[in-house]
Amino acid sequence: GENVEQHPSTLSVQEGDSAVIKCTYSDSASNYFPWYKQELGKRPQLIIDIRSNVGEKKDQRIAVTLNKTAKHFSLHITETQPEDSAVYFCAASSWGTALIFGKGTTLSVSS
Amino acid sequence: DGGITQSPKYLFRKEGQNVTLSCEQNLNHDAMYWYRQDPGQGLRLIYYSQIVNDFQKGDIAEGYSVSREKKESFPLTVTSAQKNPTAFYLCASSGERGGLITDTQYFGPGTRLTVL
Numbered sequence: 001g002e003n004v005e006q007h008p009s010t011l012s013v014q015e016g017d018s019a020v021i022k023c024t025y026s027d028s029a030s031n032y033f034p035w036y037k038q039e040l041g042k043r044p045q046l047i048i049d050i051r052s053n054v055g056e057k058k059d060q061r062i063a064v065t066l067n068k069t070a071k072h073f074s075l076h077i078t079e080t081q082p083e084d085s086a087v088y089f090c091a092a093s094s095w096g097t098a099l100i101f102g103k104g105t106t107l108s109v110s111s
Numbered sequence: 112d113g114g115i116t117q118s119p120k121y122l123f124r125k126e127g128q129n130v131t132l133s134c135e136q137n138l139n140h141d142a143m144y145w146y147r148q149d150p151g152q153g154l155r156l157i158y159y160s161q162i163v164n165d166f167q168k169g170d171i172a173e174g175y176s177v178s179r180e181k182k183e184s185f186p187l188t189v190t191s192a193q194k195n196p197t198a199f200y201l202c203a204s205s206g207e208r209g210g211l212i213t214d215t216q217y218f219g220p221g222t223r224l225t226v227l
Contacts, residue, residue, distance in 0.1 A: 001170070006153075009151075032214050034215065034216075042220070042221075043201065043218040043219060043220050043221055044154070044201070044218050045218075046215060046216075046217070049215065089153060089154065091154075093214060095214060096161065096214075098144050098156050098159040098169060098216075099144075099156075099203075099216055100156065100170075101146075101153045101154040101155075102153055103151065103152060103153035104151075104153050
């Protein structure tokens, strides 16, 4: 089955800096790669996703890149703000299967 | 997503008792999922169902059971066989959105189960 590894487990940045979180996956059949943000005690919220036919996707300060050959994908947050502080999860799935999640990255943005 | 509800928000159980967690969605989604979240462990898949009256085990199904008698509902029972049930339980669903079939999962607010 699919296995998703996520790094780093914690990340501390200064406000205005960029943050990068990386994930690798094992199943070459996976074709859907979402990223979720979870604030303390709340449900995970989808922030961006990418499918295997696309190499990069941007949404304002957030971008995701995908390298299918190397089986890794990354989340990039530019101009970080204190409200970006949360736990971020990557996940992977193929059509019709459930998402398999990484273990999460705790991002702390200090002002 | 407001279309997925879970109840109760907090649940306390004595050792040896079975307990059922509710998950309901009004999004007309075909697929529903249960995840368990522990600190530092991410979200681990317990069970999922892609259609009514059918479901599959996830990575940590032992000690749990589910049913899918209605499209809108996917209750999870934590049995006494689950040795360490204290955790945050999240339900999710996926399906048609905006007229398109999508595998994007949307989560309910979660149930925090504590064994006393």
